[in-house]
Amino acid sequence: MTELQTIILAAGPGLRMHSQRPKPLHKLGGIALLDWVLRAAHADGASTTTVVIGHKPELIREALRAWPAVRLAVQQPLLGPIHAVACAVKALGMVHGTYLIVPADLPLLRPATLRRVVAEHTRSGAAMTLATAVVPQPYGYTRVFRQQGRLTHIVEERDLSPEQRRAREIAGGVCAFAAAPLREILGTLDWREGERDRTLPDLVALFKKRGLAIHTVEAVQPGELMGVNSQTQLAEAGVLMRQAKNEELMAAGVTLEDPATTYVGPDVEVGPDTVLHPNVYLEGRTRIGTACEIHSGTRLVDSEVADHAVVLNHCVIEESQIGSHATVGPFAHFRPGTRVGPEAKIGNFVELKKTTFGRGSKANHLTYLGDAIVGERVNVGAGTITCNYDGTTKHQTVIEDEAFIGSDSQLIAPVRVGRGAYIAAGSSVTDEVPADALAVARSRQVNKEGWARERRKKAHGAE
Incomplete structure (x- = not known):
């Protein structure tokens, strides 16, 4: 099996985000962009995963504590994405096999697409294999150009001619390289400050100039390669992610009365015959059982709701458990550590904190129960x-x-x-x-x- 080294590019400042927070740490569906890419890369079977850091490196380092096996490479100064690749290749030393390059701003990227890129690269013996996608609105992305089906060159948005802007095939920066030719070409480049940052089109041109084979693989879904470079694109990616999750739930028998206003996190599980009313927010690792009903304005975070339970309007449930056939709300607040038993009733304006509330018990109005154990009935x-x-x-x-x-x-x-x-x-x-x-x-x-x-x-x- 070919040795695979995955390199994730997370060093750039992300200026178009207009934010003090590094772009890879902006969240989508409650999860950082960088974590989305690490999840996808974790499934590709790489021998190593290296994250290139540069802008506000201390913040990225802190975020990567949850990924102890990940290696770090530092890019200083920040001279563009190809320089970032060079920094990672140098940090890895003399390795053989394949480098898989993945930008940290592709939260919709699927592990299946990464596996297809690596598989095609290995099968074809190409020096470079590039992931591409045809999208309806390619503005802002690098375009791919072909002759008789073969890639000839790629061009960044800023360098496109009016005619080229009509092209809809994009390259999102995901690519696999044979180790030897990549190291050789990177070794010929001058990284003096003040020169124009080298980008993926430059590297493609250098490979083509040497007559090295470049293959392409189309992404499983077009949106996978639509990088997040602005707050607008972050919101657009959020819409696509929520739509995909909602479709998954509805296909499994969950009723969403208004999918456009239903926000379900990527790691949430919902059982069949459950009804989600408009403006419901299910976050973290929340689990909802079968035939439950979650009413409008309710937010559940890292919580469990057993079968046939009902949560009425405008409740906030955090790190808590609700038993089967229980009724909660409206306007109830469960703070972390709360457990409500089967057939229990928690009514309006009741707050529970670190409380166990027994089967069939009732607290119908205007109550605070903190650090309590309440029995049955x-x-x-x-x-x-x-x-x-x-x-x-x-x-x-x-x-x-x-x-x-x-x-x-x-x-x-x-x-x-x-x-x-x-x-x-x-x-x-x-x-x-x-x-x-x-x-x-x-x-x-x-x-x-x-x-x-x-x-x-x-x-x-x-x-």
Whole structure:
């Protein structure tokens, strides 16, 4: 098997993004552009993967901590993409086989396309194999020109003549090279500052001048080679990515009432017969089960929703779990570490944080439960608060099965409410409540007969 060295170009400043953030770290679908390319490259079977860094290298280094096997090559000064390739080739030393070059701004690139490029390069024995695509709107991209089907040259957008601008075949910078001729040609180039940056068309011209064979491979999907060079192109890539994900879900039996306003992340899983209403946001590694219903305005991040659960409008669910046949919302907020059991009910304006909420339990209105363990078939009345923070430390509240918490109660942690116990409305509970007991922790009501009438008289007399 031919040894494969993958080189990812992530050194450029990305000036057209007009951003302080390096272009490879801009996110699409919640994932950095560089990570998208690394995902694709990781599946190509390379012996090594090298990322070329240059602009704000400390930020790229930090982002690459999640990829410990990736090597780094530094490009300084920044003299264009071919100089970046030369820096990586020098850092790799004398290797044999194939170099696979991939820009870091191709988030839609598929592993299958990289495999096809490498396979064609190996099969043909070409010195260079270039990935191309025919796209409906090629503006901004390098164009490919042929005679009798064979590649003759490629031209960057800025150098195109009016006639050439009508060409729709583009080269996105993905290419494979035989190691020996690439090293030889790179060794002849002068990298003095002040000269025009050398780009892929220059390298193609040098290979053609030497009579070296150049083959091409068409991308699986045209959008794969549409690089992200501006905020507009980032948004356009986002539309294509969301469309592809939504089509995948609908083909698997998921109902999207309005795909144009449904935002589902690339790593999200949704079961068949689930309904996603407009303006739903599913992010991270969220998993939605079968026959669920997620209503408008809801955002779920890295969370799990079991079969037949319903999440009503405008809920925010983060790093939490919702059991089967449970109902949540509207306007509920689950902070990380929350687990809601099967058939439970969480109503409007209820916030849970690091709380386990048992099967069939209910908290229907205006409640905060933090650092709590709530058993099964518990009723939590409106306005209940677990006072879990004493200014220094978080403390736990435990409410055992079948307890009843009256409205407007404060449970001052650490505290335990026993099985089947009742808390009277308006209580501030500081001590353990035994099983089946009634806890009343409020001032006794005092009625002062005629007090209001006398007050009104005094008020009128003062006038």
